[in-house]
Amino acid sequence: QPVLTQPPSSSASPGESARLTCTLPSDISVDYYSIYWYQQKPGSPPRYLLYYSSDSDKGQGSGVPSRFSGSKDASANTGVLLISGLQSEDEADYYCMIWPSNAWVFGGGTKLTVL
C-alpha cells in the first residue's frame, strides 16, 4: 500500500488562497492516478470535494464551490488542492486519496487553519 504524504498543518488568512499538497511515493507516478480530495470538520464524516486527473478529466462534488480546485505538479509527483478566497468555514482537515487496485489509499491529512 503506497503512502501519500501531506503536511500536517497549513494556515492562511481569509480572502487569501491555500495550496494543499499530496505527494506520492517516488515509485508511483502522479500521472497514473486521479487524486481525490476530502474535507472533514470535527464531528462530521469526510465530505468529498473533487477529483483531478487532468484538465480534461476532473470533477467537482455536489454543491462544492468552484473556489475549490485541483491540479498536479508532475515535477514534484504531487497532487494539489487550491482553495481560493478562503473563508472561516474552510477551516478543517483535508485528506487526499488515490484508488489503486480497488483500495482507498489516504494521505495523513492536513489541518488548515484560517487565521
Next chain:
Amino acid sequence: QMQLQESGPGLVKPSETLSLTCTVSGGSISSYSYYWGWIRQPPGKGLEWIATVYYTGSTYYNPSLRSRATISVDTSRNQFSLELNSVTAADTAVYYCARHSVAGDFWGQGTLVTVSS
C-alpha cells in the same frame, strides 16, 4: 439521492467479533459503476481503509487487516457488511461505509464502535 447508513453494536468486548452492516437506499448496490467499502477513523487520527467489495462478490482487503476482516455483499437486501474478529482496543474507531466511482465518492455518516470490557 443515495444514502448509506451504517448499523451495528456500538460496544464490542475484546477478542470478540465486530459486525457492521451498511444499507444502501436511493440507488442499487448492483451498479457496475460502483465499488463499496469500509473505512475507519480512530479518535483523533486519520482515515484507514479496511476492505472493498464489488456487487459480484469480488473482495479486496487492506493487507494489515486481511487476516481478521471479512466483507460481503447482499444484493437482495441492497446491503454490504463487515466482520472484524479478535478485536482489541486499537480497533476502537468511527467506522464509515462508502461508495466509490471514478467520478467521486459518497459516504455514510459513520458509527462509533468502542472495544471495551
